Amino acid sequence: MAAVGHPQAPDRPRRGRTPRGRAALRYTALVLMLLVMTGPFLWQLSTSLKGATEDIYTSPPQLLPQHPTFANYRDVAEIIPVWDFILNSVKVALTNVAANVVGAALAGYALSRLRFRGRAAAGTLFVLALLVPTEATxxxxxxxxxxxxxxxxxxxxxLPGCIGAMNVLLMRNAFDSIPYEIEEAAIVDGANVWQRFSRIALPAVKGTLAVVAIFSFMGAWDDFLWPLIVLSDSEHFTLTVGLNFLHGTFSDNQRVVAAGTIIAVAPLIVMFACLQRFFFRGVGEGAVKG
Known part of the structure; x- marks a missing residue:
């Protein structure tokens, strides 16, 4: 005898946000995040372009300067030897980039492809190095x-930042994503370790190398505490340390301080704009192994 079933209730439309509502919510969140992240920079840029007759503490605040001027940037160059500080920062940053790109690539390839005693322990040490605060060392x-x-x-x-542990781990992960069969074919053809590294592995991780270069440049350029500790002669000061004079002697002129801040940030923006194509490609390298 067939069982008698209860009549099935008609499907009710699910309550929730419409696709248009979800899209509006996402865009609203993105705009808020954009304002939070870029707001301080835009405010500093606006302050650096305001003249001495404009009030920077008006309520409500005015983002656009009424009479834009570059006089504050000229004042920075007159107050401190800004070009000498920039040259010192460029020397430090470029040396740091070169050392990290070369050193991290070599170490990452060794951890990823070479087989030697203590390889796992070496990888663990690099991970543990990330847990130690810089100030503690x-x-x-x-x-x-x-x-x-x-x-x-x-x-x-x-010297202390010439090879970063994070950069080594990034390179190891990028090399791990390369199919090992490619190198096996090169071994059959008689390629040695250096040839496999320079001709096969390294060209395949250009994106990660760009990420390492950007992070290394930013870390060296923005570093303030360590150069302040180890440097005592003003002729060796980097830009971040040299700009500290603007806060001390000329703390009442926030326009000049803002101009100095923009001078310090501008090279980072230019570098990221030039390497962003490689940067976003490098972020995805190593996410999925081939």
Missing amino acids: MLAQFATMRTLELNNTLVAVV
Whole structure:
């Protein structure tokens, strides 16, 4: 005998946001995040372009300057030797980029492809190095630089960050994503380790190399505490340390301070604009192994 079933209730439309409502919510969240992230920079840029007759503390605040002027940037160059500081920062940043790109690529390839005793322990040490705050090692670094008689030199500024643990792990992950069969074919053709590294592996991770270069440049350019500790002669000051004079002696002129901030940030923006194509490609390298 067939079972008698209850009549099935008609499907009710699900309550919730419409696709248009969800899209509006996402765009609203993105706009808010954009304002939060770019708002301080836009405000500093606006302040740096305002003349001495404009009130920067008006309520409500005015973002657009009424009479834009570059006089504040000229004042920065007159107050401090900004070009000398920029040159020192460029030396430190470019050296840091070169050391990290070369060193991290070599170390990452060794951890990814070479087989040697202690390989797993070496990888673990790089991970543990990320857990140690930089401030906790500065005393030992300063003592080391003093022992090597490198204090008050740009070499002392570069050495502690010449190879970052994060950069090594990024490169190892990128090399892991390369199918090993490609290198096996090169081994059959007689390629040695250096040839496999330079001709096969390295060209395949250009995006990650760009990420390492950008992070290294930003870290070296923005670093303030370590150069402040290890440098004592103003002729060796980097830009971030040199701009500190604007906050001390000329703290009442926020327009000049803002102009100095824009001078410090501008190279980072230019570099990221030039390498953003490689940067976004490099972020995805190593996410899925081939």
